Amino acid sequence: LLVLQAPAIVPAAIVPADTAWMLASTALVLLMTPAVAFFYGGLVRGKNALNTMMMCVGALAVVGVLWALLGYSLAFAGTARWVGNFRYAVLRDVGLEAHGTIPHLLFMAYQCTFAVVTATLIAGAVVERMRFGAFLAFIAAWSLVVYAPLAHWVWGGGWLAQLGVLDYAGGTVVHINAGIAAAVAAMLVGGRKDYGRQAMLPHNVPFVLLGTSLLYFGWFGFNAGSALAANAAAALAFTNTLLAPMAALAVWMALDAARTGRATAVGAATAIVIGLVVVTPAAGYVSPASALAMGALGAVPSYFAIVWRARTRLDDSLDVLAGHGIGGISGALLTGVFASAAWGGTDGLLHGHPAQLGLQAIGVVSTIAYSGAATFALLKLIELVLPLRTTTREEGLGMDITQHGEEAYAEGEGAVLVFHESAPALVPARSTLPTAGVA
Amino acid sequence: MKLIVAIIRPEKLNDVLERLYRAEVRGLTVSRVVGHGGETEQVETYRGMTVKVELHEKVRLEIGVSEPFVEVTVGAILASARTGEVGDGKVFVLPVESVYRIRTGERDQAAVTPAEADAAER
Numbered sequence: 422l423l424v425l426q427a428p429a430i431v432p433a434a435i436v437p438a439d440t441a442w443m444l445a446s447t448a449l450v451l452l453m454t455p456a457v458a459f460f461y462g463g464l465v466r467g468k469n470a471l472n473t474m475m476m477c478v479g480a481l482a483v484v485g486v487l488w489a490l491l492g493y494s495l496a497f498a499g500t501a502r503w504v505g506n507f508r509y510a511v512l513r514d515v516g517l518e519a520h521g522t523i524p525h526l527l528f529m530a531y532q533c534t535f536a537v538v539t540a541t542l543i544a545g546a547v548v549e550r551m552r553f554g555a556f557l558a559f560i561a562a563w564s565l566v567v568y569a570p571l572a573h574w575v576w577g578g579g580w581l582a583q584l585g586v587l588d589y590a591g592g593t594v595v596h597i598n599a600g601i602a603a604a605v606a607a608m609l610v611g612g613r614k615d616y617g618r619q620a621m622l623p624h625n626v627p628f629v630l631l632g633t634s635l636l637y638f639g640w641f642g643f644n645a646g647s648a649l650a651a652n653a654a655a656a657l658a659f660t661n662t663l664l665a666p667m668a669a670l671a672v673w674m675a676l677d678a679a680r681t682g683r684a685t686a687v688g689a690a691t692a693i694v695i696g697l698v699v700v701t702p703a704a705g706y707v708s709p710a711s712a713l714a715m716g717a718l719g720a721v722p723s724y725f726a727i728v729w730r731a732r733t734r735l736d737d738s739l740d741v742l743a744g745h746g747i748g749g750i751s752g753a754l755l756t757g758v759f760a761s762a763a764w765g766g767t768d769g770l771l772h773g774h775p776a777q778l779g780l781q782a783i784g785v786v787s788t789i790a791y792s793g794a795a796t797f798a799l800l801k802l803i804e805l806v807l808p809l810r811t812t813t814r815e816e817g818l819g820m821d822i823t824q825h826g827e828e829a830y831a832e833g834e835g836a837v838l839v840f841h842e843s844a845p846a847l848v849p850a851r852s853t854l855p856t857a858g859v860a
Numbered sequence: 861m862k863l864i865v866a867i868i869r870p871e872k873l874n875d876v877l878e879r880l881y882r883a884e885v886r887g888l889t890v891s892r893v894v895g896h897g898g899e900t901e902q903v904e905t906y907r908g909m910t911v912k913v914e915l916h917e918k919v920r921l922e923i924g925v926s927e928p929f930v931e932v933t934v935g936a937i938l939a940s941a942r943t944g945e946v947g948d949g950k951v952f953v954l955p956v957e958s959v960y961r962i963r964t965g966e967r968d969q970a971a972v973t974p975a976e977a978d979a980a981e982r
Contacts, residue, residue, distance in 0.1 A: 619874045814943060817871035826904045834894050835915020839903070 436522035442651035443523045443531055449642025450534035454481060456635030457541045460690070461548060463628025464739050466621055468819025469549045470829035476544035476556055483561040484540045488533045495569035496532065500578035504570045521649050531646060532572070539595045540564055545739030546603035547610045549621075550816050553824040555807045559800060563602065567795045571598050571788060586784035587760055587767060587777070589658065590647035592702025592752040597788045600746020602796040604737055609800045610809045612736030614816050626686050633690040637666060640697045644704040654765050658704035662697065665716030669696025672720040680728075691744060695723045698748035703756040706766025711759035719751040750785050757781030861956040861972060862930050866921040867895065867949040868941040873919045879940035880923075885933050886974040889922040899947030918949060924959055924972045 458477035465473045484492070494509035509515050512529065520528045540560040547556065571594045574581040581593070588594065615621055623629060644662040648655035673692030674684040699719030700712050707715065726743035737743070757778035760769035768774040800809065810816075815823035822828060868876055873890070880888070894915040901912035925933050930953060937951050961971040 615874070814945070817869070817943075819871075822902060822904070826902075827906065828904065831904070831913075832894075835896065836904070836911040836913050837901075839910040839912055 439522040439650040446642035446646025453639035460632025463625040467624040472820035477541040484564040496572035502580040542599035545741040546607040596745040596749030601792040603741035607737040616736040661712035665700030666696030668716030669720040699752035883936040
């Protein structure tokens with residue numbers, strides 16, 4: 422995001438074309454939340470499909486509302502080094518005045534969709550065993566304590582922005598942040614009871630591909646929208662967002678084929694998301710050829726991180742650390758290599774400015790440190806009030822039934838309508854049901 | 861020979877299979893069934909509609925065994941399928957008139973002895 426870094430040169434007038442593109446971009450990024458729900462929902466077992474999707478949908482209710490009430494203000498009010506102030510709390514002073522070339526409210530709405538989708542990413546590390554209420558409590562607190570300050574550091578004129586760290590659309594704030602928080606959460610919540618003992622297979626791979634498609638589509642709003650205008654920078658970010666996942670996919674399928682002899686669909690979906698993650702910090706700062714290179718190079722560390730993680734005791738169930746954490750780190754560092762002043766960034770290593778790589782590393786390390794420590798503290802605090810995970814018995818029955826009282830794939834066999842007291846008592850007596858026959 | 865029919869919880873299937881494998885019980889049929897024992901209804905809500913689900917998903921195992929394996933098999937299932945809650949299921953032991961192996965035409969004792977372990981008395 423090119424926010425508030427040079428407010429003096431931005432004309433304080435609303436441009437209709439920019440406004441139109443940002444309206445569309447905001448809707449595109451909002452679509453990424455249900456996209457993550459489908460992506461994650463397809464990867465879990467059928468008995469946990471609704472719970473997994475609800476962790477993502479639920480983020481709209483808690484993170485979205487909190488963003489309007491307080492999060493936006495903590496991220497974007499004022500230009501202090503560490504965190505914003507309360508000026509924009511409850512959207513006070515956020516109106517239809519120009520913010521750059523778009524209405525201020527639209528900028529707030531656009532940022533809101535980022536906060537929500539970032540929180541949903543964490544779900545992937547704790548699916549199939551973390552209690553729904555505890556998860557919502559966690560992401561509520563996390564969005565204010567971890568996400569908002571980090572957004573301020575990078576986009577709100579905080580210390581990383583002042584330092585010159587490049588993060589076009591949120592590789593640091595969104596992906597490294599969510600990836601590290603996910604790893605810490607997986608550690609504190611603990612692995613699933615069957616982890617490492619039984620095969621737990623994705624129950625709907627077409628859902629995974631559907632979610633991937635929606636993510637790819639929404640990501641054009643995420644990256645090209647980060648230009649905050651309908652201009653050449655948006656076109657560059659759009660093109661780079663198109664190309665990097667394609668290169669990542671090519672490399673991933675080749676690695677898959679070399680290792681196991683086959684290219685997999687779940688692998689392809691993973692590769693596309695990782696390509697998107699890798700290009701996110703660089704989208705508006707590198708040439709399209711560099712974006713191809715970044716996608717190709719960025720796929721490799723995540724690929725091997727996934728292979729390695731599955732052999733460890735860390736049940737980061739859907740590999741949020743490898744996908745978003747490692748992918749985000751690769752992207753942030755590669756941005757320092759490929760960034761080019763000619764394309765809108767600051768020159769990186771390849772253009773004779775190796776110091777940029779150092780700055781990117783500072784961004785990475787500080788994000789890992791803050792996100793990791795604050796996530797750890799938050800989860801420890803929540804654990805004092807709410808148990809983080811469900812019982813072994815409920816985990817066995819499945820989270821859909823135990824957390825939500827619903828099934829994703831209900832057959833309706835044996836379901837008896839319950840009438841309320843006011844209605845005539847038509848509930849069939851037990852004797853009408855087959856009580857013998859099957860034990 | 862006996863046919864052992866066990867109705868168990870789906871989430872215990874892997875535990876039971878593991879235990880049977882360790883007890884060297886080979887050769888079984890698994891089917892997904894629905895049924896009702898004494899367990900409490902599970903209440904679900906879909907918009908304004910509240911339903912009690914009276915039929916629960918279960919897994920049925922069918923295992924043909926020779927006499928010395930009856931106690932071993934039943935014991936393995938009892939030990940691994942139990943949670944202590946109502947709804948853990950049942951194990952039925954049924955007499956069997958005769959058994960044929962389709963591939964070879966062998967019958968009875970020979971037919972329920974695993975092919976790759978002919979030496980082991982089953």
